[in-house]
Amino acid sequence: MRGRRMNSISPKARRLAEQLLRFESVPGKRAAGNGTAVARACGKLGAVLGPLVGALGFRTLLDRALTLAKAEVPGMSAVQVGADGVLVGLGELEAQSGNGKIAKGDVILVAHLLGLLIVFLGEALTLGLVQDVWPKATLDHFGSEFVEGDNL
16 A cells, blocks of 8 residues: 555545535535435445445445544544444534535545445446446546556
């Protein structure tokens, strides 16, 4: 991992997380009342990963990503992963971030989740799943730039 802590987030994972959260932050999705951008993003990842890792496997990965995010953003302490794999307690966090901006904690959580998926599923499969869920996601800059030790 060349000088990076195992739990640190790569800039590529952070950029991808920001992009996915922007896709989930469009006004129509917010107005529909179907949760926060981070809840929608994690839910979509859970739906596509369920057949691969099972509901318990995804819940475990999401819980670990949340634990890592809480270490970096103490304000996320109220957020929990429910028994059904859904994030609980995001309403208070969204109220704190205000005016629909993507919160730092949301980006960190999704980036950690992506990083864990890379570790357990591999880069190609993870990016393929992301592309399946978000076909308009720009992943071109991820492919050939990766070198040993520079994973998401």
